[in-house]
Amino acid sequence: MSSLNLDQLYRRVIMDHYKNPRNKGELTDGGLTIDMNNPTCGDRIHLTLQVEDGIVQDAKFDGEGCSISMASASMMTQAVKGKSVEDAVRLSKAFSDMMLGKELDDSLDLGDIEALSGVSQFPARIKCATLAWKAMEKGVDSDANPK
Numbered sequence: 010m011s012s013l014n015l016d017q018l019y020r021r022v023i024m025d026h027y028k029n030p031r032n033k034g035e036l037t038d039g040g041l042t043i044d045m046n047n048p049t050c051g052d053r054i055h056l057t058l059q060v061e062d063g064i065v066q067d068a069k070f071d072g073e074g075c076s077i078s079m080a081s082a083s084m085m086t087q088a089v090k091g092k093s094v095e096d097a098v099r100l101s102k103a104f105s106d107m108m109l110g111k112e113l114d115d116s117l118d119l120g121d122i123e124a125l126s127g128v129s130q131f132p133a134r135i136k137c138a139t140l141a142w143k144a145m146e147k148g149v150d151s152d153a154n155p156k
């Protein structure tokens with residue numbers, strides 16, 4: 010596939026997640042709740058997670074933000090659901106590395122997330138793409154290390 014076509018495909022995947030977000034809403038059965046802002050623009054995410062026995066059983070998000078931030082949140086919830094906390098955090102670190110333009114381990118199954126790889130070329134948008142992931146990491150960390 011030429012890189013132009015790949016760009017178009019990636020753009021389509023991003024817009025699909027933005028327009029038809031997966032896991033939009035809020036879990037109401039007493040899971041973890043994380044609110045986070047993107048300090049550069051004030052956009053926000055409200056993430057709820059259900060973590061049991063070290064597994065992310067469910068994840069939902071709500072919020073306001075640009076297409077990249079909301080598409081990334083949709084992809085993140087889809088990607089971490091059913092994963093162990095350890096694997097979810099590992100994927101989040103890989104996502105951060107991808108935003109820095111680093112080569113990733115081939116064994117990682119990125120799925121739709123790969124569509125955001127081009128964001129690494131736009132440093133001002135990296136915080137948009139990582140917002141939901143930082144929120145997820147904060148949530149599972151607070152679960153593991155309650156204050």
Ligand code: FES
Binds near residue numbers: 077136137
């Ligand atoms: Fe605010 Fe992207 S511009 S999250």
